[in-house]
Amino acid sequence: MIVRVKCFTGMRRFAPADRTEFDIEIEAGASVARLLALLEVPPDIQPIVAVNGARAETSKPLRDGDKIVLFTPVEGG
Amino acid sequence: MKGWMGKILRVDLTRAALHEETLDPLAAKDYIGGRGLGIYFLQREVDPLCDPLSADNLLVMATGPLTGTGAPTGARYMIMTKSPLTGAITCSNAGGRFPTELKRAGYDALIFSGRAARPVYLWIADGKAELRDAAHLWGKTTHATTDLLRAETDPKARVACIGPAGERLVKFAAVMNDKDRAAGRSGVGAVMGSKNLKAVVVRGTGKVPLADPERFKVYNKDIIERFKAAAKETPLxxxxxxxxxxxxxxxxxxxxxxxxxxxxxxxxxxxxxxxxxxxxxxxxxxxxxxxxxxxxxxxxxxxxxxxxxxxxxxxxxxxxxxxxxxxxxxxxxxxxxxxxxxxxxxxxxxxxxxxxxxxxxxxxxxxxxxxxxxxxxxxxxxxxxxxxxxxxxxxxxxxxxxxxxxxxxxxxxxxxxxxxxxxEFPGYEPRGAQAMGLAYATSPIGGSHMRGDPAYFELFGVPEKVDPLEWRGKAKITKAFQDLSAIIDAAGLCIFFAVRNLAGKQLDVPPTGILEYLNAATGADYTLEELIQAGERIINAERQYLVRAGFSRKEDALPPRLTTEPLPDGPAKGMVCHLDEMLDDYYREQNWTADGIPTDERLAQLGLDTEGRG
Known part of the structure; x- marks a missing residue:
C-alpha cells in the first residue's frame, strides 16, 4: 500500500532530499512504528504523529492512502 | 554592588524633579531585580485600590542583575504598575537592546510617579538625566518617535516609547522598545500615556560590574559551547x-x-x-x-x-x-x-x-x-x-x-x-492542556503564559513529558514553574533559554544554572534554597498585593466555556478544564487558604509582613 507522509521541523531530516511531502510504499497493515523504522528514525526520537489529522500512537495500523504528519514539538510563545 | 548597578532613578513627573537613590542591597538580594524589584516598590508605594490611570500609580521599569552582563538572553527588563485592564498588577517584559543600554547608563530601575502637566520624555546619557518637552512627538507612531528621538539625542541611543494607542489610554496599549519589541500586556502603555510620558531615551557606555569576572567567563563559555553543540546536532x-x-x-x-x-x-x-x-x-x-x-x-x-x-x-x-x-x-x-x-x-x-x-x-x-x-x-x-x-x-x-x-x-x-x-488568554487551550488553565487562573496578571508556562511540560515535553489531559498532580508542577518564572523574570533572563539550559531536568525545575550565573555576577552567595525562596517571595508578595486590591479565589476563574463546555474537536475532544479541583490542590501547595489568601505563617516564612511587604 502507499501512504503519504509530511515531515515538519525536527523530522525533516528523515524525508527524502528536498521533499517534505512524499509517498512511500509500505506493506499492508504496517503500523506507524514500522513507518518510522523505514524512515530510519532512531528510537530516541519520538515525534508527534498525526494520521489523517488526528493524533495517533505509534502502534496504530496504517491504511492505504493515509496521510501522516510527523513533527517534533517546538517551544515558543 | 556587583551585578546590580546599585542605583535607582526616581522621576517625579508632577514636579519635574529627578533624584537618584541607592538600591538597598538586602532588598536586591531578597527580590533579585526586575519583576521582584517591581513588586517590592509597588507594595510600599502604590495603594492597591488606586485608579491605575491616576497620578497615584507608579510605573517601574526594572532590569535584573544579569541584564547586560553577557549571560545568554540577559537582555530583559520588566514594567510593573497597577494595570488599567485588570486592576491587578502588570508584569510586562521585553528584550531587545534598550534594557542593556539602561543598565549600562547606570541604573537598575527607573521609578516614575505623578503626572507631567505636558508631554515629556526622559533622556539619560551615562548617569545624567533630564526631562524634555515631547509636544512635537505626541501623536507620532513608535517608529517615527524612535527615529526623531535618536536624531535629537544620540544616533546610538535606545528608545522605549508609546504610540498613539498609549496616548489615547487604550486599555491594552504597549510600551515598545527598539521599535518592535513589546512590553505588551495589561496596558502599561496606557499608564505611561496617563502620565504624559511619551518616551525614555537612553545612552549607556558603561559596563556592568561583575563580582567574579573569571568565574562568570568560564561558566558563560561552557554554557554557550554546550548550547551551540546541541544546536548543531538538532537545529533549534x-x-x-x-x-x-x-x-x-x-x-x-x-x-x-x-x-x-x-x-x-x-x-x-x-x-x-x-x-x-x-x-x-x-x-x-x-x-x-x-x-x-x-x-x-x-x-x-x-x-x-x-x-x-x-x-x-x-x-x-x-x-x-x-x-x-x-x-x-x-x-x-x-x-x-x-x-x-x-x-x-x-x-x-x-x-x-x-x-x-x-x-x-x-x-x-x-x-x-x-x-x-x-x-x-x-x-x-x-x-x-x-x-x-x-x-x-x-x-x-x-x-x-x-x-x-x-x-x-x-x-x-x-x-x-x-x-x-x-x-485575554494566550494561545493554548486549557481543555487540552489542563495545567495551562490553572496557570491562567492564578497568574497575577490574568490570562498569561509567561508567569509559569505549563506548555513546556504539557506540550513541548520539557523537562519531561506530562499528559496534557490529566489534571491530577498538576498543581505542584505548575507552582514550581511559576516560582522558576519569577526567578527568570527577576534575573533579567528570557524564558526561552533559561528553562531548557539553566534549570534542572526534573519537574521541580531547580534553577541551578541561574544560581551559578547570579553568584558569579553579584557575589551575593545565594544558596539554591535562598534562590527558590526569592521566587516564592515574589509570588507571595504579588499575591498579597492582589488580595489587598480585593482579589481572591473568585477571581482565579476561567470563562464557563472552558470549564463546562466540552471541547468539540481534535485530540482533546470531550474535555473540560478541571480548574476547581486543581485550585484546591494549588492553594494547599502554596500554603494559602481555601479562598486563595496567603496564610500569615506562609508570609512570615518568606520574611513578609501580613500585608506582603518585606
Whole structure:
C-alpha cells in the first residue's frame, strides 16, 4: 500500500532530499512504528504523529492512502 | 554592588524633579531585580485600590542583575504598575537592546510617579538625566518617535516609547522598545500615556560590574559551547521558524484556540504556520542582546492590501489574529501586527477582542451596523481596519479599546470574553492542556503564559513529558514553574533559554544554572534554597498585593466555556478544564487558604509582613 507522509521541523531530516511531502510504499497493515523504522528514525526520537489529522500512537495500523504528519514539538510563545 | 548597578532613578513627573537613590542591597538580594524589584516598590508605594490611570500609580521599569552582563538572553527588563485592564498588577517584559543600554547608563530601575502637566520624555546619557518637552512627538507612531528621538539625542541611543494607542489610554496599549519589541500586556502603555510620558531615551557606555569576572567567563563559555553543540546536532526550531513554529504543535494536540475558543483546531493552520512564514515572508532573523537563539522575525509582505515591512508575527499574534478570528491569510495577520507595533498595542488582546466581537455578531448580541462594517469570521480586512480604529479610538474602535471583557459585558454577555482577571488568554487551550488553565487562573496578571508556562511540560515535553489531559498532580508542577518564572523574570533572563539550559531536568525545575550565573555576577552567595525562596517571595508578595486590591479565589476563574463546555474537536475532544479541583490542590501547595489568601505563617516564612511587604 502507499501512504503519504509530511515531515515538519525536527523530522525533516528523515524525508527524502528536498521533499517534505512524499509517498512511500509500505506493506499492508504496517503500523506507524514500522513507518518510522523505514524512515530510519532512531528510537530516541519520538515525534508527534498525526494520521489523517488526528493524533495517533505509534502502534496504530496504517491504511492505504493515509496521510501522516510527523513533527517534533517546538517551544515558543 | 556587583551585578546590580546599585542605583535607582526616581522621576517625579508632577514636579519635574529627578533624584537618584541607592538600591538597598538586602532588598536586591531578597527580590533579585526586575519583576521582584517591581513588586517590592509597588507594595510600599502604590495603594492597591488606586485608579491605575491616576497620578497615584507608579510605573517601574526594572532590569535584573544579569541584564547586560553577557549571560545568554540577559537582555530583559520588566514594567510593573497597577494595570488599567485588570486592576491587578502588570508584569510586562521585553528584550531587545534598550534594557542593556539602561543598565549600562547606570541604573537598575527607573521609578516614575505623578503626572507631567505636558508631554515629556526622559533622556539619560551615562548617569545624567533630564526631562524634555515631547509636544512635537505626541501623536507620532513608535517608529517615527524612535527615529526623531535618536536624531535629537544620540544616533546610538535606545528608545522605549508609546504610540498613539498609549496616548489615547487604550486599555491594552504597549510600551515598545527598539521599535518592535513589546512590553505588551495589561496596558502599561496606557499608564505611561496617563502620565504624559511619551518616551525614555537612553545612552549607556558603561559596563556592568561583575563580582567574579573569571568565574562568570568560564561558566558563560561552557554554557554557550554546550548550547551551540546541541544546536548543531538538532537545529533549534525557534531559530528556524521563530515562535510561529508552535502552530503545528498546538494544532495537532488540539489546543490551537480557534473561533474565539469555540474550537481547538483550525482547518487553515498550515497557511499561518511558521514554515509558511519562513517560506513566504521572512527577510532575516533578529536576536536580542546576547541571545544565541534569534527567534525574532524581520518580515516583508508584497501585497496591494496588506503589504509592508517590519517585525513579527510571534505565535501568540498568529493565534489571536489568525486562528482565533479564523483568518487564514497570514499577510493580513502580519499587517495587523505591524499596525500594533507602530501604534503601540498588545497583539494578543487586540486579536482576542476582535474575535470576541466576531462571536458577539455571530450570536446576534452585536449589530454589524454598530460595528460600522461587516464582521464575519475569517475577514482579514476587518481585522486590519478594526486594529487601526482601535489605536485611534475611532468609531467602534473606541469600544474595542476597552478590551474584550468590557465589550462583551456591554453587550450583555461577559461570558463570551475569553479572559482571566479581564485579560485575554494566550494561545493554548486549557481543555487540552489542563495545567495551562490553572496557570491562567492564578497568574497575577490574568490570562498569561509567561508567569509559569505549563506548555513546556504539557506540550513541548520539557523537562519531561506530562499528559496534557490529566489534571491530577498538576498543581505542584505548575507552582514550581511559576516560582522558576519569577526567578527568570527577576534575573533579567528570557524564558526561552533559561528553562531548557539553566534549570534542572526534573519537574521541580531547580534553577541551578541561574544560581551559578547570579553568584558569579553579584557575589551575593545565594544558596539554591535562598534562590527558590526569592521566587516564592515574589509570588507571595504579588499575591498579597492582589488580595489587598480585593482579589481572591473568585477571581482565579476561567470563562464557563472552558470549564463546562466540552471541547468539540481534535485530540482533546470531550474535555473540560478541571480548574476547581486543581485550585484546591494549588492553594494547599502554596500554603494559602481555601479562598486563595496567603496564610500569615506562609508570609512570615518568606520574611513578609501580613500585608506582603518585606
Amino acid at each position: 526550531g525557534l531559530t528556524i521558524n521563530g515562535t510561529a513554529g508552535v502552530v503545528i504543535t498546538t494544532q495537532h494536540l488540539g489546543v490551537l484556540p480557534t473561533k474565539n475558543w469555540q474550537q481547538g483546531t483550525f482547518e487553515g493552520w498550515e497557511q499561518i504556520h511558521g514554515e509558511t512564514l519562513s517560506a513566504k515572508y521572512l527577510v532575516r532573523n533578529k536576536a536580542c542582546y546576547a541571545c544565541p537563539i534569534g527567534c525574532g522575525r524581520i518580515t516583508r509582505v508584497e501585497d496591494p492590501v496588506f503589504g509592508g515591512e517590519g517585525e513579527g508575527p510571534e505565535y501568540e499574534t498568529i493565534y489571536a489574529m489568525g486562528s482565533n478570528c479564523m483568518v487564514d491569510n497570514l499577510a493580513a495577520v502580519i499587517k495587523a501586527n505591524y499596525i500594533c507595533n507602530e501604534q503601540g498595542l498588545d497583539t494578543i488582546t487586540m486579536g482576542a477582542t476582535i474575535a470576541c466581537a466576531m462571536e458577539l455578531v455571530e450570536k446576534g448580541h452585536l449589530e454589524e451596523a454598530t460595528v460600522g462594517r461587516p464582521l464575519k469570521w475569517g475577514d482579514g480586512e476587518a481585522l486590519v481596519a478594526l486594529t487601526r480604529m482601535t489605536a485611534a479610538r475611532e468609531g467602534f474602535g473606541d469600544r474595542l479599546a476597552e478590551g474584550s471583557y468590557r465589550l462583551a459585558e456591554s453587550c450583555g454577555h461577559p461570558e463570551l470574553a475569553m479572559v482571566a482577571k479581564k485579560q
